[in-house]
Amino acid sequence: MAFQPHGGVLKDLLARDASIASQLKDEAAALHEVVLTERQLCDLELIVNGGFSPLEGFMNQKDYTSIVESLRLADGTLFAMPITLDVSREEIDRKRITPGSRIALRDPRDDAPLAILAVEDIYKPDRVKEAVNVFGADDPAHPAVAYLRHSTHEWYVGGKLQAIQAPVHFDYVALRFTPSELRTHFRKLAWRKVVAFQTRNPMHRAHRELTIRAARQRQANVLIHPVVGLTKPGDVDHYTRVRVYEAIMAKYPHGMAQLALLPLAMRMAGPREAVWHAIIRKNFGATHFIVGRDHAGPGKNSQGKDFYGPYDAQEAVTQYRDELEIEMVPFQMMTYLPSTDEYQPVDSVPKGVETLDISGTELRRRLKTGAPIPDWFSYDAVVKTLRESYPPRTKQGFVIYMTGLHNCGKDIIARALQVALNQQGGRSVSLLLGEGIQEQRIGMPAGQREKCMQAVSFVAAELARAGAAVIAAPMAPKESIRASAQQIVLKYAGAGGNFFLVHMATPLEYCEKNDRAGVYSAVRKGELKGLPGVDEEYEPPSKAALTVDLTKQSIAEIVNSIVLLLETNALI
Numbered sequence: 242m243a244f245q246p247h248g249g250v251l252k253d254l255l256a257r258d259a260s261i262a263s264q265l266k267d268e269a270a271a272l273h274e275v276v277l278t279e280r281q282l283c284d285l286e287l288i289v290n291g292g293f294s295p296l297e298g299f300m301n302q303k304d305y306t307s308i309v310e311s312l313r314l315a316d317g318t319l320f321a322m323p324i325t326l327d328v329s330r331e332e333i334d335r336k337r338i339t340p341g342s343r344i345a346l347r348d349p350r351d352d353a354p355l356a357i358l359a360v361e362d363i364y365k366p367d368r369v370k371e372a373v374n375v376f377g378a379d380d381p382a383h384p385a386v387a388y389l390r391h392s393t394h395e396w397y398v399g400g401k402l403q404a405i406q407a408p409v410h411f412d413y414v415a416l417r418f419t420p421s422e423l424r425t426h427f428r429k430l431a432w433r434k435v436v437a438f439q440t441r442n443p444m445h446r447a448h449r450e451l452t453i454r455a456a457r458q459r460q461a462n463v464l465i466h467p468v469v470g471l472t473k474p475g476d477v478d479h480y481t482r483v484r485v486y487e488a489i490m491a492k493y494p495h496g497m498a499q500l501a502l503l504p505l506a507m508r509m510a511g512p513r514e515a516v517w518h519a520i521i522r523k524n525f526g527a528t529h530f531i532v533g534r535d536h537a538g539p540g541k542n543s544q545g546k547d548f549y550g551p552y553d554a555q556e557a558v559t560q561y562r563d564e565l566e567i568e569m570v571p572f573q574m575m576t577y578l579p580s581t582d583e584y585q586p587v588d589s590v591p592k593g594v595e596t597l598d599i600s601g602t603e604l605r606r607r608l609k610t611g612a613p614i615p616d617w618f619s620y621d622a623v624v625k626t627l628r629e630s631y632p633p634r635t636k637q638g639f640v641i642y643m644t645g646l647h648n649c650g651k652d653i654i655a656r657a658l659q660v661a662l663n664q665q666g667g668r669s670v671s672l673l674l675g676e677g678i679q680e681q682r683i684g685m686p687a688g689q690r691e692k693c694m695q696a697v698s699f700v701a702a703e704l705a706r707a708g709a710a711v712i713a714a715p716m717a718p719k720e721s722i723r724a725s726a727q728q729i730v731l732k733y734a735g736a737g738g739n740f741f742l743v744h745m746a747t748p749l750e751y752c753e754k755n756d757r758a759g760v761y762s763a764v765r766k767g768e769l770k771g772l773p774g775v776d777e778e779y780e781p782p783s784k785a786a787l788t789v790d791l792t793k794q795s796i797a798e799i800v801n802s803i804v805l806l807l808e809t810n811a812l813i
Contacts, residue, residue, distance in 0.1 A: 244424055245566060246524045248295030248318055253421050254356075254404035255289055265405045269345035269354035273336035275328060275398075276347045277355070280388075282408055283470035283506035284324050285346060285355060287521070289404040290419040292503075294524045299326035301399030302364040309374045312516065312561075319564045321516040322508060323375065325366070326358070329394040333363060338398060346402075354405050361400040368393075376510055382543045384474055385508040408504075413469075413483055418501045423464075424526040426499070434461035436570060437527035439518050439536070441472040441507065442601075443485040443627060445619040447575040449492055450584040455531055455570050456497065463498040464527055465490070471506040473539060478735065481630040488622035501525070509539035511549035512557035516565070519558050523567045532558050533572035577617050609634050610811075631736045634811040635667065638705030638737030640730050641803060643714040644723060644782060645745030646774045647760060648752040650791040654745065655714040657800045662710050665804075665813055671704045673697055673713040694722050698729040705730060705737030718773035720780050741806060744785035749774050751792050 246252075277285060287293045295318055300308065303315040308323045326346075328338065338344055338360060346356045372379040372386045381387045410417055418426065427435060436456050440448070444465075456463045467486055469479040483502065490500050505521065508514055514537035522530045536554035541547060558569040573586040576596040590596060599607075599618050607614050611633035614624045641658065643651040652674050662670045694715060701711045717723050723742060731738045752774070753761040763769040764776060773779040782788075787806055789799045807813045 244427065244526045244528070246291065246294045246420070247320075247520045247565075250295070251291040251420055251424075251524065252288075252294040252297050253291040253419070254297065254402060255407055255419070256421065262405050265357055265403055266354055268343075269357055269405060272343055272345040272357065273338065274345040274347050274354075275326070275332065275336075275358075276349050276352070278349065278392075280471055280506040281326060281346075282349060282355075283504050285402070286408050286504050288324065288402060289356060290407060290421070292420055292505075292521055292524050293324060294420075296320070296324060298358065298401035299399055300324055300397075301361045302397075305364070305366065305397065305399065309371050312513065319516070319561055320520065321513040322510065323371065325397045326399070327394040328363075328396050328398050330396055332394075333396060333398075338363065344398075348408055351409070353409070355408060356402040356404050358398070358402055359400045360398055363396055363398050365395060366397055375513060376508070377548055378542060380542050380548075382541065383509070383539050383548060385510060385539070410504075412480070413502055416483070416500055416502045417504070418525075420525045423499075423501055427462075427526050430462075430496075432462045434459055434529065435464050435527045436461045436529040436531060437464040437466050437522040437525070438531050439466060439468070439522070439533075441468045441476055441482075443477055443482055443623065444489050445623060446617070447577070447584055449489055451573050451575050451586075452531070453493065453497070454573065454586075455529070459529060459568075459570075461529060462496075463493065464522075464525070465498060465500045466503050466522065466525065466527075467500075468505045468507055469502045470504045473507070473509055477627075478630070481626060484626045485623050488626060489620060491622075492620060507537060509537050511536065511538050512553040515554035515558050516561055519561075519565050519567050519569070523565065527567060529568045529570050530558070531570045531572055534574070536572075579617070582617070611635075632708070635813065636708060637739060637812065638668070638708045638710065638734065639739035639741065639807065639812050640701045640705050640711045640713060640734070640737075641741050641743060642701075642717070642723065642726055643712070643743045643745055644717040645747060646749060646752045646779055647716060647772060648756045648758075649745040649747035650796070651714040651745040654789075654791075654796060654799050654803075655712045657796050658712055658803055661800050661804055662712075662813075667813070668708060668710045670710045670712065671701075673701060673711065673715075691719075691722055691725070694726060695729065698726040699733065701726075702730045702733040702738075705734040705739070708737060716773055716779075718777065718779040720783065723782060739810065739812060741786040741803075741810075742782055742784070743803060744782045744788045745791070746781070746788050747791040 288296050300323055305323050307313055307315045308320055312321050314320050340360055340362050342360045344358050345354050346358055348355055368389055369379050372389055376383050376385050381390060438452050452463050465486060486500055515532050519530045532555045534551045538549050555571055575584045576587045576598055577584055579595060579597055608627055608631045643655060645651045655672055659670050659672050694717060697713060701713050704711045727740045730740045764772045771777055
């Protein structure tokens with residue numbers, strides 16, 4: 242089978258004279274610019290290196306409409322996913338983006354110019370239609386639909402790209418191949434057949450066995466091609482996953498397999514995604530592609546049912562087999578047979594033979610609790626890597642986020658809790674009090690307060706990610722501020738993303754009566770402004786993990802209730 246790219250020609254926009262790139266870079270310095278989002282950055286990288294061949298830019302309206310309606314570009318070429326550049330109306334007007342204009346596209350990480358877009362058209366998509374046709378339903382339970390609703394701008398800008406440079410990566414550089422580089426590598430090794438394996442999760446013994454079995458049945462080699470761009474929220478971070486892949490590569494027969502990373506922003510679009518993945522692997526030089534059960538499925542919809550059928554993705558790739566010119570290999574569910582110490586496909590095991598399996602849920606439970614993971618399921622090096630990144634609950638960091646009125650007692654409770662946790666031992670304990678982070682300065686504008694609290698939340702997340710117990714005690718008078726803090730901790734703290742909101746519901750009368758610093762008195766006299774609860778609104782939390790009141794409970798009782806909350810969640 243030939244290593245032909247999709248459409249017949251690999252659209253490698255980086256393969257040209259360096260002097261041209263230099264000229265384009267000089268031109269970009271004088272142009273209006275658009276700073277890419279993380280997803281747009283992934284898309285641009287795979288456009289310019291040829292991974293999305295035959296695309297040469299972000300889709301214009303004709304191609305976009307055709308893709309949404311029929312899985313084809315306007316010229317009839319099969320392509321499954323709309324690849325678009327969304328821009329706000331304000332940015333279009335301010336930067337005078339019009340058909341015929343040229344704009345520089347910049348890397349959000351270092352502001353480097355990556356490409357120039359020759360604008361063909363600007364159009365407003367029907368995002369409901371896009372959600373229904375591409376993802377199967379306009380259901381916010383689907384992560385790509387939620388992204389479409391809340392994270393994309395209302396206008397799309399289409400046009401071809403002139404590449405200046407590829408995005409620069411500092412991690413796993415030796416494993417990052419462009420399609421041209423990987424094709425050259427395969428030719429050098431004389432690999433004529435290549436079975437590509439798509440994964441966004443850690444690999445274990447069963448994955449190794451199924452890929453080896455698929456390759457041997459076809460007298461082919463194996464390309465382990467994991468996604469290291471955007472995957473499903475909550476997935477294992479790519480640093481941990483790549484360390485796992487590196488560990489498991491040593492378990493393949495010598496010369497059989499190659500590991501390469503794919504900077505793809507997944508959409509979790511099930512059958513459409515599977516067709517898209519097949520096109521991408523074809524462009525990278527694969528001749529066969531393993532498609533799993535519920536391939537790229539996002540899980541349950543708003544009604545608690547799977548978004549896609551278990552074999553929809555396999556059927557979609559099979560439907561377009563002649564145009565894709567890549568052979569679909571069905572993912573075989575493997576099970577362990579303790580009597581023979583081997584893995585076999587589930588459907589080939591005789592009835593009555595004992596089998597063993599560990600589900601993803603059970604694996605996560607064992608990682609959280611520190612329970613043993615048997616060597617028949619995974620390799621020691623893989624388990625060691627996962628345990629380093631996902632320690633048991635008693636070793637995970639957490640954030641106790643205390644909110645309340647000025648002088649409600651949260652600072653003294655925070656200090657007392659710090660003592661109690663230090664006495665327990667096992668973690669460093671960090672204290673982020675309002676007085677130390679300037680958030681409690683009376684009169685601070687609301688916008689400035691929110692920025693300050695965002696910074697505090699990032700600090701708390703980093704400390705928790707390192708395994709610390711973090712006690713933050715700002716006023717945080719708005720629900721939006723507290724919700725943002727929780728989202729930041731959940732997103733950036735990794736295994737330490739354990740967040741508990743404690744509402745110090747001490748009444749205003751008590752806070753004011755016992756205010757020895759005279760802050761309330763100064764606000765009442767008009768000498769100060771901007772005190773939540775007096776001349777600014779304080780929004781009581783609607784969903785606190787714990788609500789306490791200094792007029793009804795002693796300091797020791799409140800601290801004990803917080804400790805019990807942590808014990809209930811197996812964190813201490």
